[in-house]
């Protein structure tokens with residue numbers, strides 16, 4: 001049975017048998033970080049977009065562990081230039097890796113790497129990751145979009161990670177609607193409380209979601225799914 005561990009902010013570790021994946025490992029400088037970037041192990045690092053609170057420690061982790069970074073073509077090329085092994089993909093495309101399948105979805109947001117986000121990293125994405133017979137949807141940073149309904153129709157989502165922090169992404173109102181569109185079995189709120197501007201009350205989200213089980217994971221907590 002695969003296991004997800006919430007690393008804080010949008011960081012998620014997925015483990016199944018010998019396979020170890022990390023999504024958006026923003027640990028250094030993250031007041032809610034639940035892992036040590038100097039010792040965390042990974043075979044693959046998935047990056048939703050180029051912003052610093054998502055690329056985070058990915059390059060250092062990839063260089064130390066030899067993990068392959070999976071990202072949009074543009075962001076993957078940037079990471080390759082920084083010494084990481086990469087597997088570029090793009091929106092709508094899927095690929096079968098040793099651990100399972102990854103498909104990239106749209107996300108409505110920005111992209112850009114560096115202190116002023118000026119290095120081009122292509123459009124942001126979300127990930128559908130299927131491993132151990134389960135499908136995880138990590139929305140990345142995004143506003144609500146109606147195609148979530150299509151993503152829900154075409155995929156049986158066992159576990160969804162959705163941002164609720166507002167300001168940069170969906171807030172609670174829109175994230176509740178996203179659950180209605182996606183129809184996941186379980187949903188974990190993310191991208192809130194890391195900084196004052198994204199403060200949100202996950203209990204309010206849990207109280208308002210219908211048709212899915214809301215699991216509020218504190219940073220470091222794990223969920224078998």
Ligand code: NI
Pocket residue numbers: 049051054109110141168
């Ligand atoms: Ni962002």
Ligand code: MN
Pocket residue numbers: 051053054141168191
């Ligand atoms: Mn973000």
